[in-house]
Amino acid sequence: MTRTLYALCGTDRTRPFSPHVWKTKLSLAHKGLGFDVAPVGFTEIPKLEQGVTKIVPLLRDGDKLVSDSFDIALYLEHAYADRPTLFGGxxxxxxxxxxxxxxxxxxxxxxxxxxxxxxxxxxxxxxxxxxxxxxxxxxxxxxxxxxxxxxxxxxxxxxxxxxxxxxxxxxxxxxxxxxxxxxxxxxxxxxxxxxxxxxxxxxxxxxxxxxxxxxxxxxxxxxxxxxxx
Missing domain, CATH: 1.20.1050.10 (Glutathione S-transferase Yfyf (Class Pi); Chain A, domain 2)
Incomplete structure (x- = not known):
């Protein structure tokens, strides 16, 4: 399954800086899930995935789209319950x-x-x-x-x-x-x-x-x- 994490960047597309994106990057790693990072600028966000969100991170996990770092963590906890827990209950x-x-x-x-x-x-x-x-x-x-x-x-x-x-x-x-x-x-x-x-x-x-x-x-x-x- 292909996972894509849309991440806020500036001129240097190799330096995602959003605190919320970093929460999600570590959450995915915690679950042992691979992902690709798609860098975006502020004004590109409303155009992502046919305007599904005004914020990043936005995670595409197969055919599932989830935005907001906390909501993504909750999604990962439920969808990958067999992998290490992000919350411990x-x-x-x-x-x-x-x-x-x-x-x-x-x-x-x-x-x-x-x-x-x-x-x-x-x-x-x-x-x-x-x-x-x-x-x-x-x-x-x-x-x-x-x-x-x-x-x-x-x-x-x-x-x-x-x-x-x-x-x-x-x-x-x-x-x-x-x-x-x-x-x-x-x-x-x-x-x-x-x-x-x-x-x-x-x-x-x-x-x-x-x-x-x-x-x-x-x-x-x-x-x-x-x-x-």
Whole structure:
């Protein structure tokens, strides 16, 4: 069966950067499922698969199309129930929902402000126009003003990781002895920052940095297949 993962990229089509795509890449690897990556720019997304989605990742698995990283994880868990679990049961699904909320409400906004100009500069011109218009509308100010505000986020970012730092004192992964989808959620956010921005948000020797390095090593170093900015 042919699997295709549509992944958001900039000018360099070998550097998918979406945090949500990275969740799905590790989810597929976790299940031991092969896939091809189809790179797309922001303005190409509405044209995919006859306009089935406005977001990526979008996974084509045979004749099945699934968008949204969490929905894809749920689909993979059900469709490939005989393969390693992404959640470890209903409690793991509930935990992943909480982790996703924390990541998207706490980590994503800060990374978005820190890296906003780096993301813009990595895009094709047509996508730069879309990105500027959509993000300036979202933030209510220019990209440059948002980036200026992001300087403060660099200084305070480590504090946002304190809940994760505390938990990792007791276990090597959010999922316990091994990774689950909850790990891939947070990894996706930090991988996004690693790929698009030269700012280093993790400190060597920190338990969070050690966890991130373990995640980069998973599945024959899948996370390292794209180098840091």
């Amino acid at each position: 209903e409690g793991g699904k509930a935990m992943a929902r909480f982790v996703e909320g924390w990541s998207q409400m706490t980590l994503h906004p800060a990374i978005g402000r820190i890296a906003i100009l780096d993301i813009h500069d990595s895009l094709e011109p047509v996508d730069q126009t879309y990105f500027r218009q959509s993000r300036e509308q979202r933030f209510g100010r220019s990209l440059e003003a948002t980036a200026e505000a992001g300087k403060a986020d660099i200084e305070t970012f480590s504090m946002k990781l304190e809940p994760l730092r505390h938990m990792l004192k007791f276990q090597p992964f959010i999922g316990g002895d091994g990774p689950l989808f909850a790990d891939y959620i947070v990894f996706g956010a930090l991988q996004w920052a690693r790929i698009v921005s030269p700012h280093r948000l993790l400190t060597a020797g920190d338990v969070v940095s050690d966890w991130f390095e373990r995640c980069l090593d998973l599945y024959n170093g899948l996370g390292r297949s794209v180098t840091a900015a």
